[in-house]
Amino acid sequence: MRIPILKLHNYLLISIQIELDDQTAIQFQEDLLHKIHETGATGVVIDLTSVDVIDSFIAKVLGDVVSMSNLMGAKVVLTGIQPAVAMTLIDLGIHLKDVPTALNLEQGLIKLRQTLEE
Amino acid sequence: MNSQSCVNIEKEWDIVSARQLGRNLARKLGFGTVDQARIATAISELARNIYLYAGSGEIYFDIVEDHPKKGIRIRAIDQGQGIEDIGKVMKDGYSTSGGLGAGLPGVKRLMDEFHISSVPGAGTEVEVVKWLR
Numbered sequence: 001m002r003i004p005i006l007k008l009h010n011y012l013l014i015s016i017q018i019e020l021d022d023q024t025a026i027q028f029q030e031d032l033l034h035k036i037h038e039t040g041a042t043g044v045v046i047d048l049t050s051v052d053v054i055d056s057f058i059a060k061v062l063g064d065v066v067s068m069s070n071l072m073g074a075k076v077v078l079t080g081i082q083p084a085v086a087m088t089l090i091d092l093g094i095h096l097k098d099v100p101t102a103l104n105l106e107q108g109l110i111k112l113r114q115t116l117e118e
Numbered sequence: 119m120n121s122q123s124c125v126n127i128e129k130e131w132d133i134v135s136a137r138q139l140g141r142n143l144a145r146k147l148g149f150g151t152v153d154q155a156r157i158a159t160a161i162s163e164l165a166r167n168i169y170l171y172a173g174s175g176e177i178y179f180d181i182v183e184d185h186p187k188k189g190i191r192i193r194a195i196d197q198g199q200g201i202e203d204i205g206k207v208m209k210d211g212y213s214t215s216g217g218l219g220a221g222l223p224g225v226k227r228l229m230d231e232f233h234i235s236s237v238p239g240a241g242t243e244v245e246v247v248k249w250l251r
Contacts, residue, residue, distance in 0.1 A: 005213070019134055021130060021131055021133065022130050022133070022166075023130055052141075052151075052154075052158070053137060053141075053155060053158045053159055053162060053163035054153060055137075055159050055163055055165060055166070055223065056161070056163060056166075056224065057162075064138070082155075083151075084151045084152040084155035085154055085155060085158075088152075088159045088228065089157075090163070091156065092159065092163075092224035092227070092228065093223065093224050093227070094209055094224075105190070116171045
């Protein structure tokens, strides 16, 4: 299973709409980094609106892909984290402190534009 | 109403199957979306522990009643190498796999009851319960 990555101007947009297993998450990490390299994208939005479980492993993969993309020079924003998922992550002790987030895709794009213009 | 379900954990996808089954059961029992997410996440952590540390094992689901309370019980059982020092794995931040170390203390916070027993060399059993509010 591959997660589609869409290109829009200088941005890459991803909406995760499937149940994430470990292998799919790792594959996505790799695909996204290749896509950043290939397209020269400067901003990435990963929308998690449809994701209803984020466990410690998936959280680590997401946190890592943000750091990896930063190393390559692309800013990543995670958007649409559901209330139940946010509560569960904090119970688990996962704060994703250094990860930029926004309420939804629209806010995510605004945040990216602001960060990239600074 | 005491029908028991079981998912064998042998491959990575079984982690997803286990948490989907647990979530469906929790929804049928009447748990809200937040508790459904907590239960599904706890199962995911327990199933991954089995997959990573023991290689294989089983997760059992059943409904428990302690009048007037009703809840879901999940038991994760493996015949792996067991845990030498349970106190150590229950500390936040401890991990032998290089993960985030959320593991068992996280599961304990997600659920209402948490029991662990382990015999080094013979296996581990973790039992958790979430009560309907």
